[in-house]
Amino acid sequence: MSAAGENLKINSERLWESLMEMAKIGPGIAGGNNRQTLTDEDGEGRKLFQRWCEGAGLSMGVDKMGTMFMRREGSDPNALPVYVGSHLDTQPTGGKYDGVLGVLAGLELVRTLNDLDIKTKHPIIVTNWTNEEGTRFAPAMMASGVFANMHTLDWAYDKEDSEGKKFGDELKRIGWLGDEEVGHRKMHAFFELHIEQGPILEAENKEIGVVTHGQGLSWTEVTIIGKDSHTGSTPMPMRKNAGLGMAKILQLVDDIAWAHKPDAVGAAGHIDVYPNSRNVIPGKVVFTIDFRSPDLATITQMENEMKVGARKICDEMGLEISFEKVGGFDPVTFDEKCVSAVRNAAERLGYSHQNLIAGAGHDACWISRTAPTAMIMCPCVDGLSHNEAEEISKEWATAGAEVLMHAVVEMAEIVE
Amino acid sequence: MSAAGENLKINSERLWESLMEMAKIGPGIAGGNNRQTLTDEDGEGRKLFQRWCEGAGLSMGVDKMGTMFMRREGSDPNALPVYVGSHLDTQPTGGKYDGVLGVLAGLELVRTLNDLDIKTKHPIIVTNWTNEEGTRFAPAMMASGVFANMHTLDWAYDKEDSEGKKFGDELKRIGWLGDEEVGHRKMHAFFELHIEQGPILEAENKEIGVVTHGQGLSWTEVTIIGKDSHTGSTPMPMRKNAGLGMAKILQLVDDIAWAHKPDAVGAAGHIDVYPNSRNVIPGKVVFTIDFRSPDLATITQMENEMKVGARKICDEMGLEISFEKVGGFDPVTFDEKCVSAVRNAAERLGYSHQNLIAGAGHDACWISRTAPTAMIMCPCVDGLSHNEAEEISKEWATAGAEVLMHAVVEMAEIVE
Numbered sequence: 001m002s003a004a005g006e007n008l009k010i011n012s013e014r015l016w017e018s019l020m021e022m023a024k025i026g027p028g029i030a031g032g033n034n035r036q037t038l039t040d041e042d043g044e045g046r047k048l049f050q051r052w053c054e055g056a057g058l059s060m061g062v063d064k065m066g067t068m069f070m071r072r073e074g075s076d077p078n079a080l081p082v083y084v085g086s087h088l089d090t091q092p093t094g095g096k097y098d099g100v101l102g103v104l105a106g107l108e109l110v111r112t113l114n115d116l117d118i119k120t121k122h123p124i125i126v127t128n129w130t131n132e133e134g135t136r137f138a139p140a141m142m143a144s145g146v147f148a149n150m151h152t153l154d155w156a157y158d159k160e161d162s163e164g165k166k167f168g169d170e171l172k173r174i175g176w177l178g179d180e181e182v183g184h185r186k187m188h189a190f191f192e193l194h195i196e197q198g199p200i201l202e203a204e205n206k207e208i209g210v211v212t213h214g215q216g217l218s219w220t221e222v223t224i225i226g227k228d229s230h231t232g233s234t235p236m237p238m239r240k241n242a243g244l245g246m247a248k249i250l251q252l253v254d255d256i257a258w259a260h261k262p263d264a265v266g267a268a269g270h271i272d273v274y275p276n277s278r279n280v281i282p283g284k285v286v287f288t289i290d291f292r293s294p295d296l297a298t299i300t301q302m303e304n305e306m307k308v309g310a311r312k313i314c315d316e317m318g319l320e321i322s323f324e325k326v327g328g329f330d331p332v333t334f335d336e337k338c339v340s341a342v343r344n345a346a347e348r349l350g351y352s353h354q355n356l357i358a359g360a361g362h363d364a365c366w367i368s369r370t371a372p373t374a375m376i377m378c379p380c381v382d383g384l385s386h387n388e389a390e391e392i393s394k395e396w397a398t399a400g401a402e403v404l405m406h407a408v409v410e411m412a413e414i415v416e
Numbered sequence: 417m418s419a420a421g422e423n424l425k426i427n428s429e430r431l432w433e434s435l436m437e438m439a440k441i442g443p444g445i446a447g448g449n450n451r452q453t454l455t456d457e458d459g460e461g462r463k464l465f466q467r468w469c470e471g472a473g474l475s476m477g478v479d480k481m482g483t484m485f486m487r488r489e490g491s492d493p494n495a496l497p498v499y500v501g502s503h504l505d506t507q508p509t510g511g512k513y514d515g516v517l518g519v520l521a522g523l524e525l526v527r528t529l530n531d532l533d534i535k536t537k538h539p540i541i542v543t544n545w546t547n548e549e550g551t552r553f554a555p556a557m558m559a560s561g562v563f564a565n566m567h568t569l570d571w572a573y574d575k576e577d578s579e580g581k582k583f584g585d586e587l588k589r590i591g592w593l594g595d596e597e598v599g600h601r602k603m604h605a606f607f608e609l610h611i612e613q614g615p616i617l618e619a620e621n622k623e624i625g626v627v628t629h630g631q632g633l634s635w636t637e638v639t640i641i642g643k644d645s646h647t648g649s650t651p652m653p654m655r656k657n658a659g660l661g662m663a664k665i666l667q668l669v670d671d672i673a674w675a676h677k678p679d680a681v682g683a684a685g686h687i688d689v690y691p692n693s694r695n696v697i698p699g700k701v702v703f704t705i706d707f708r709s710p711d712l713a714t715i716t717q718m719e720n721e722m723k724v725g726a727r728k729i730c731d732e733m734g735l736e737i738s739f740e741k742v743g744g745f746d747p748v749t750f751d752e753k754c755v756s757a758v759r760n761a762a763e764r765l766g767y768s769h770q771n772l773i774a775g776a777g778h779d780a781c782w783i784s785r786t787a788p789t790a791m792i793m794c795p796c797v798d799g800l801s802h803n804e805a806e807e808i809s810k811e812w813a814t815a816g817a818e819v820l821m822h823a824v825v826e827m828a829e830i831v832e
Contacts, residue, residue: 198649215648219694229799231683231706232631233614233775236673238799241683247666254660257652267647267657269696271689278635278686278704278743279776280802288694290647327694359649360695383645383654386696 032388095390448804478594511806
């Protein structure tokens with residue numbers, strides 16, 4: 001028997017209590033959490049997770065990026081482990097579920113297997129990836145990125161927070177610098193459960209998102225230079241209004257994203273206007289355009305269309321424009337077999353589900369480059385995340401954790 | 417004889433030296449000045465000006481707003497004084513001429529009349545209006561506004577700077593709280609020389625702007641509420657992008673201003689985007705639209721067109737919008753006789769000149785409500801002002817000061 005039956009259920013209350021208990025560490029100011037990576041609060045959260053895992057009989061490995069690997073043995077010494085997990089660190093004004101649900105659902109599935117005395121052929125390893133959020137030390141998904149060989153260890157260690165403290169020093173300071181080489185572990189599969197951080201599942205009234213792809217993304221920082229001048233004493237024909245140039249480009253970005261529907265998106269979330277004074281025509285504007293699509297060629301095409309159009313706009317207005325690529329990753333196609341395991345689990349358990357494309361970056365997006373990987377998403381209220389008001393229902397958490405368990409068990413193979 | 421001949425010239429070197437000497441007080445970081453109102457530097461600048469004026473035989477009055485009135489007696493005890501002046505306070509990163517030229521040109525014309533032993537029927541009073549810039553304590557043109565009964569004294573005293581210090585307390589602290597009631601002085605005329613702060617005179621190669629009108633202005637602060645959401649995981653049709661709504665309105669503002677050419681202008685210099693993060697669709701944008709015209713009906717019409725159009729844009733996008741009027745003053749038509757005195761002076765002295773509409777607010781705009789008033793403008797390099805790189809030539813300063821002197825003397829009437 002390789003898959004569990006529909007009667008294999010997690011302990012919903014225990015999962016929820018663990019989520020609430022973890023949320024007491026690094027409380028926010030508005031009901032959420034501030035447990036940023038490598039702070040004392042992060043260290044405390046890690047200790048609690050370690051204690052829970054060891055209580056469930058798991059043994060710990062920690063790598064040189066501080067990532068925690070909590071192992072439940074399998075019956076076959078030669079079988080590669082099935083990994084499951086996400087991250088315990090939060091945004092400065094983050095929620096209680098972003099990342100945390102994926103880690104604690106991993107713990108809960110182990111606890112359930114223990115309760116039922118179920119053994120698997122493959123070991124199961126519950127993982128807490130260091131610094132997924134990237135708010136304190138950019139970029140996001142840092143430890144999984146080093147694990148997948150996207151960044152070097154030294155590059156990560158040198159990253160500084162806004163106070164000039166280095167990642168490497170802070171990792172040592174909180175006592176979570178491990179001795180394992182990063183990325184040496186081989187995985188049979190990796191599963192990450194995460195809240196959707198978008199509005200689709202709730203709007204479609206679905207309990208489970210079967211994540212088939214991760215969107216690729218391209219961030220282009222645009223700088224437009226016009227001329228600071230007085231809003232009153234500069235005649236219209238003599239203006240070089242960088243703010244107006246930006247406005248036309250924001251409209252262009254929107255037009256381009258719609259032209260590449262259904263899955264492409266585009267917008268600018270970051271906009272800085274200089275000198276930002278009521279009576280001075282903006283002489284400089286810096287803003288970042290975010291284009292995403294599950295198809296790499298589409299991203300490239302949208303970027304090119306934007307650059308050509310934006311240059312034309314600025315040429316006509318006498319503005320200078322320059323572009324800098326400040327971020328990006330390629331789209332991800334998750335592993336067919338792992339995705340099927342997720343879909344089968346949802347079917348077997350009778351949860352409503354639909355395919356989904358992960359819009360945000362996740363540790364699973366990096367790990368998919370080194371191991372068969374899939375993601376499961378559960379709805380979150382109003383699509384809200386990276387916000388202390390982030391909320392999910394106990395039922396959604398339960399459904400997600402159960403689908404996670406069944407998918408993991410299908411890959412890890414129950415032994416009689 | 418009521419007007420001076422073309423041979424009546426100021427001492428160009430002395431004016432320039434005074435400008436350079438004053439600029440040593442409250443130096444900026446890039447060659448300009450930081451002599452914000454009611455700072456120690458403002459106090460020091462006032463003391464220097466007082467010393468110079470007293471050296472020229474002027475007697476001082478100071479009102480309860482700290483405005484300095486430096487009096488040269490006339491021959492007729494019943495003749496109302498001719499006032500001349502501007503302001504010595506600067507922007508935090510201001511230039512050496514904005515305001516200062518108008519005050520020190522007033523001093524220079526008195527020194528010249530002294531040198532030539534010219535007496536006038538009307539007294540001449542050189543004025544330094546407190547807090548014209550309004551950067552430390554909003555609004556701008558504060559003391560002239562109280563003088564013209566646009567604001568009350570207590571209202572001005574209660575204004576706070578960004579550190580919570582009150583205008584009234586700071587005025588007392590620097591020792592420039594006078595005892596004169598504000599606005600009790602009656603004027604025969606008021607003349608203000610100021611740099612253009614715009615590009616027209618330089619572009620047209622004219623030495624003198626004869627200011628016939630002051631533009632009226634309307635500032636509308638617009639708040640658009642959309643919905644913060646993830647740039648990746650929010651499908652295009654489910655977005656409520658406040659930043660995109662703003663972009664469409666910026667285009668609308670530009671279209672409206674052009675539709676009311678030639679003298680109307682419109683733009684937004686102040687734009688704040690929330691939460692201003694690269695991967696969050698803006699859920700809130702606050703920006704200020706600045707419409708100006710020398711015609712009040714045009715301003716009202718532009719505002720109405722903007723509000724109707726902006727509401728339509730936001731309705732279609734599912735955004736909320738609200739408007740708050742945060743500033744404004746009515747257009748000014750300067751006094752015909754005073755404007756003629758300026759134009760006559762430029763003609764007599766052989767300076768190239770053209771009519772101009774003051775695009776920015778000036779103390780003269782408030783004083784014109786209580787006394788016959790006119791303004792003279794001289795070019796500034798590249799139209800640049802409110803900037804440490806603000807620059808004028810000695811020749812432009814000389815031309816402006818000579819036209820000022822001749823206009824003042826025409827109104828003050830030379831006595832043999």
